[in-house]
Structures are given as structure tokens and as C-alpha cells.
Amino acid sequence: LPIKDPEYLQRLTEAILEAAGASKDEAAIVADHLVTSNLYGVDSHGVIRIVEYLQLIEKGEMKLGSPPEVVRNFKATANLDGRSGIGQLAAKKAMEIAIEKASEYGTGTVTIFNSGHIGRLGAYPVLAAQRDMVGIFYVKGKGGDASPMGGRKALLGTSPMSYAIPVQDSPPIFSDFATTVSAEGKIRVMKSKGLPLPEGWVLDSKGKPSRDPDDFYKRGGSLALFGGHKGYALNLFLEGVAGALSGAGVLDEIPSANAAIAQAINIEFFTDLAKFKKNMKHLVDEIRSSLPAEGSSEVLLPGDIEYREMTKRKEKGIDIDDAAWQDIIDVAEKLHVMVE
Ligand SMILES: NC(=O)c1ccc[n+]([C@@H]2O[C@H](COP(=O)([O-])OP(=O)(O)OC[C@H]3O[C@@H](n4cnc5c(N)ncnc54)[C@H](O)[C@@H]3O)[C@@H](O)[C@H]2O)c1
DSSP states (O other): OOEEOHHHHHHHHHHHHHHTTOOHHHHHHHHHHHHHHHHTTOGGGSTTHHHHHHHHHHTTSSBSSOOOEEEEEOSSEEEEEOTTBOHHHHHHHHHHHHHHHHHHHSEEEEEEEEEOOOOOGGGTHHHHHTTTEEEEEEEEEOSSSBOOTTOOSOOBOOOEEEEEEEETTEEEEEEEEESBSSOHHHHHHHHHTTOOOOTTSEEOTTSOEESOHHHHHTSSOEEOBSSHHHHHHHHHHHIIIIIITTTSOSGGGOSSSEEEEEEEEEGGGTSOHHHHHHHHHHHHHHHHTSOOOTTOSOOOOTTHHHHHHHHHHHHHOEEOOHHHHHHHHHHHHHTTOOOO
16 A cells, blocks of 8 residues: 555645646645545545546536535525535535624534536535534435335435534534445445445345445345434435435435435524533543443544544555546546656
8 A cells, every 4th residue: 555645635636626627726625635534544536536537527417617606694594506416515615604604593404416427425514523523424325226125226425414413622522324234335445445345334225235236236126224213214314314405305205316415503502602512522432431331442433533534644645546546547547747
């Protein structure tokens, strides 16, 4: 595995995007998102995505230089048209607007339609938590990936959600997961490495569990939703609120990758901020210091794994496997990009 310096990856990804026609700002935001995903250990949503994004741009399915636009705007709410741009731009902007509204009105909710792939959701709610607010982000993934519980047709998306909550004297806790057992990107990574999948990630065309990624990619299978009827209910909620409420539509009616909702809740409008953060610290401390189950070495909180990975990778660099790296280099060469 070649180890890459995060700053080098940032420069390279920015240069590739600019060579493809992105503005400086646009390239910087997207590159920062992708490299940060690698730093947090979410390689499936890291710089490798640049390859897919450029293919979508070439096909005209995603646009550069098409910044998101607010199309409905009320006191605490707004509706944002992603204008087929790279989703990270719309997602960041939606969260920033939600935070602004919450500063003034106590809460802000901003929906997004017509947006390209939004990437690693965990990037957005923490923007609210850093401002002492609770942040929540809901996404409707494109249809055609997951089957409803008890069914076999890949009607639904991998629809993820993420939240972040501020805690006294420590970074916010944040959770970030797809409502399928695994995000599709991770299955793609396993497939490219030729690895069999863990049991339960994929269903074959008859709706039976399979460990072969091609049952999903080539033979009409689907991705399994997590958590039985509870994960199914959550997935359906995301499909409905992010899809229908944003105006994007449901199932695979939406022409873009993602529809979403960014929400910020200003704690001070509800309770004393210091007391809230102290409560959260108490909660976190009690859980962390509680006795691990037999066979488990420690009790973690959501976000812990990512924070640890970030510390390690900032120091040691980012591993990128040879095949993924070659794909990135091919894209750079095609655009005549050279970065030292
Ligand atoms: N934009 C899109 O369309 C889209 C769609 C699906 C997924 N995604 C992204 O894919 C990424 C991966 O999703 P996933 O569902 O495979 O993630 P995952 O199953 O790896 O779950 C990650 C979450 O679980 C927490 N976690 C892991 N182990 C834990 C433990 N022992 N104790 C407590 N918490 C623990 C992590 O801190 C993190 O919050 C996410 O960043 C998600 O946003 C994006």
C-alpha cells in the first residue's frame, strides 16, 4: 500500500477538479471533503471517488460550476436546488444555512433536491456541533439498491443519516451510517479486492443472503437493510422525508444521486448550554467507563473509531491500495495534471 501525505492528496484532488473545469472554491471544498473522509478512515468515500465523479461529469450527469441555489426561503426553513452540482457543495451550504437560521430562530431545517453524491455524511452535522448546536443530516440515496424487508426488489436507497452532539471538554459525539448493512461503496471496495462479503450484506435475486457482490452488481440482487423491521422503518422515513419533503421525489424518480435534509437545533433556545454539555459529558463518561462485555476490550461511542483513525492518519499518512491509486493517476494523466 503506498502511503500518501494528506496535503499532497488535497493538492492533487484540487488540481484534478480544476483541470476538469471546477472553480477554485469548488475544487477546494470537494477535495477537502474527500481527503477528510480518508483521514477519518472512511476510504470508500475518500479521494477514490474523484474517478466516479469525473465519469459522471463527462456523461453530463453531474455538473461543475453549477453552485446550489436557495429556491424557497422562510424564517427557519429553506429549500435548496443542488443544480446537479457535486453534492458536497449543496450539503455544506445547506448545513451552514440551517446553522444561521438556528442562531436566530432556535432551529433551522434546509432540504436539498437535485444534488449529486453528498459523500460522507458525518462531515456536516459536526459543523453545527462546533457551534454548540445539535446537527442532524438525513439523506435519501438513489433508488435501485436496497430491497424492503421481506421483499427482493431493489427499490430503495442505502439512505444514510448522521448526527452530532456537543459534549463538555471533548469533541462532539457523532454517528454516521447507511441504513443498509453496509454502504455500497464498501462493497465496491471489497469486490475490487476480490474479497467475499460478510454474511448478510447482500441478497440474491430471490432475496436470499449471499456473500458474492456480483449477486447485487450483475444478477439482480439487492443490498440488505440493517436492523430488521427497525432499520427498514428508518430507511423508509429517510426516503419519505428527504425524498418527498425536499421535492426531489421517491424511489428512483430522482434524476440525481441524493436528496437531503440538514437540521440544526440551537441548544440555548431549549435549555442551559453549559448544563446540556455537562449532561452529555456525564452520559459519555458513564458509558466509556462501564464494564465491557465478555470478549470486548472496551465500550466505544459513535465517532470514536473515526477520531482515532484521524489522529493516526494525520501523523502516518493515508494508505491507498494500488488499484485505487492507479485509477486516480490515470484520471490525473488524462487531464495532464502534474502535482509535486
Ligand atoms: N451519500 C450517500 O449516498 C451515502 C450512502 C450511504 C452511505 N454513505 C456513507 O458511507 C459511510 C459508511 O457507512 P456505513 O453504514 O458502512 O458505516 P458503518 O457501518 O461503518 O458505521 C459507522 C458508524 O458506526 C460507528 N461505530 C462503529 N463501530 C462502533 C462501535 N463499536 N461502537 C460505537 N459506534 C461504532 C462509527 O463511529 C460510525 O458512526 C458513511 O460515511 C455514510 O455517510 C453515503
